[in-house]
Amino acid sequence: MAKLIFGCGYLGRRVARLWIAAGEKVFALTRSANRAAELAKAGIEPIVGNLLEDRQITLPQEAQTVLFSVGMDRTSPQRVHDVYVGGLRNALAWTPAGVDRFLYISSTGVYGQVTGADVDELSPCRPAREGGQACLAAEQLLEASPFAPRAIVLRLAGIYGPARIPRSANLLAGHPIDAPAQGWLNLIHADDAARIVLLAEERAITPRTYVVSDGAPVLRADYYTELPRLLNAPPPRFIDPPPDSPAAQRAASDKRINPRRMFNELNPKLEYPSYIAGLAAIVATP
Helix, strand or coil, X not given: CEEEEXXXXXXXXXXXHHHHHCCCCEEEEECCHHHHHHHHHCCXXXXXXXXXXXXXXXXXXXXXXXXXXXXXXXXXXXCHHHHHHHHHHHHHHHCCCCCCEEEEXXXXXXXXXXXXXXXXCCCCCCCCCXXXXXXXXXXXXXXXXXXXXXXXXXXXXXXXXXXXXXXXXXXXXXXXXXXXXXXXXXXXXXXXXXXXXHHHHHHXXXXXXXXXXXXXXXXXXXXXXXXXXXXXXXXXXXXXXXXCCHHHHHHHCCEEECCHHHHHHHCCCCCCCCHHHHHHHHHHCC
């Protein structure tokens, strides 16, 4: 079955590799000719087009699974709502009607809990931050679309992996962490997240929503004690962020993601069942 990816970046490339290794044909939309050449070298069939600016893009009719994994380019002048919601609106309009599965990568940022409570798919969504609000609006757009009966929403916790360890550069430089030492972090290694995407495609009964994490929430102080130990960096120092800053908004979120539905229904075997295993493997790899 052919696959089509919107957003073939940090996660999407990993999913593409797994599909290609399984003998599947993979298409991916990119707005860059240089990026298209990179994708082609990786065995991915590129489609050059701009998801936000083009009026119409012709997509392969043979695609039976779509993965929408568009992330926010922090250097872009576009608003996060335009990227997540506007981009998904165009993708839904252009996607061939015969697609069997539409996989949407969302975020646990759709939850706004601040008391450290357990959170799962049935917990109320009251996002306080713009990114979470945009993700929730995109989910609602998908739910109202013709693809809703075939939709799988994956609300990912904080994704980390090689070349993506948040705060590592700051810790190595001895800079303080602008967040309180307390509060929960919820994580999933990028490689495990990619495998869960394929399991959701294979095993989920649609429509379905899953929270995706390793199921091992960690207190911020414990995470930022282990990371500098592995990096041979100075011990962390914590400072309060300015009250109205994005860092303060991030720090205010405090919840423990409970992915029991994911484990019960998809039965993933995580290669990195906690941040300790994941960080150790990343740091040990040259």
